[in-house]
Amino acid sequence: MAAHPHRESPVDQAIREAAERGAFDNLPGAGKPLPEHTGGDDFLRRYAAAEESGSSFLPLSLQLRKEAHDLPARLARERNEQKVRALIDDLNQRIAAEIRVPTSAPPLVMRQLDADELVADWQAERDRRAAEQQAALAAGRPEPAPRRRWWQRRSR
Template sequence: MTDRKPLGVSFETWIDRQIREATERGEFDDLPGAGKPLPDAGRQPDEMWWVKQKMRAENLSFPLPGTLALRKDAEDARAAAAGARTEAEARRIVGEINDRIRESHGRTLSGPPLVQPLLDTEEIVADWRARHPVAEKPVPAPEPPPRRRSLFQRFRRAGR
């Protein structure tokens, strides 16, 4: 290949001739990806494309800040509850994420200041019932344990 363009030859002609000669020598044969479409063709260019490509190639991920991770977990839990096999499982999933949300309200998480509201268990279970019309009977809410009488009430009854 010539290092410099000869005088009197236009750039286009000089480059075209170099490409034609390299093709005739077979230098473009067996290139990886030959005949395949270009990846991401037709998409808007992203200024961080090379970082995303490197992370994909090395199977890396970027951890979300705490508040955003909790919000994503709440959305995932809502989807998991909608796809649960039983109503009890849906209630358990919502209960677990609500416990995590309650814990987060008392401490500071990294990331932007977002307050994740508790998921409405009854709303999600009603949605689950609508998706599973021939499912098992609804699980009743657990009854509180019977109230024990105080020591004073027990002695008072015994004295009658």
């Protein structure tokens, strides 16, 4: 619906007044061309890359399931058991809250995580990596670089 030629819409008026005040002067990127549009979902790709995962687009129930699935890899980066337990407890509290009062569809269909089992797995994996490092040092081989998942790799 077009505005009457003699009447300015509130949005147009606010933009005009801001321009008159100089609110748009000296903005970052002024005088530079806009980024080239390469496709309909280009914005989403840039946003997801900036977020480093697309999980912020998911409903909370699916975010929690994804976070529970990715938790062992996240725990592997931790050095002490207290931090590991804190991460597990935080996730368990959010899972319990979502089970009690669902905030999104689909509903969350999972149980809280067994902290003792996850800590035992974390400790076993940590011990295994330490043994591999010792064996590599004893054999004079350099330590292998950790594998990165495809979404963690950056294009060059």
